[in-house]
Amino acid sequence: MVSSSTLRSIGYDSRTRTLEVEFATGSVYRYLPVPGEVWTALRRAESKGRYFQRFVRDRFEAERVS
Numbered sequence: 429m430v431s432s433s434t435l436r437s438i439g440y441d442s443r444t445r446t447l448e449v450e451f452a453t454g455s456v457y458r459y460l461p462v463p464g465e466v467w468t469a470l471r472r473a474e475s476k477g478r479y480f481q482r483f484v485r486d487r488f489e490a491e492r493v494s
Contacts, residue, residue: 430476433452435451438476440464447488448493455492466484
């Protein structure tokens, strides 16, 4: 769980450089290849939804998981 009105949870696999994001709507997406620095910055961002919009969405390959 994260404190965000847009994102419900986030996770990262450093081996595959895969970021998994669950949105408040319940949709889950995987983004890759996401550098570790982006993951760290997302976790530390004051507004995770805003950081995601600016630095992840539309910048990495995405696949819908559910």
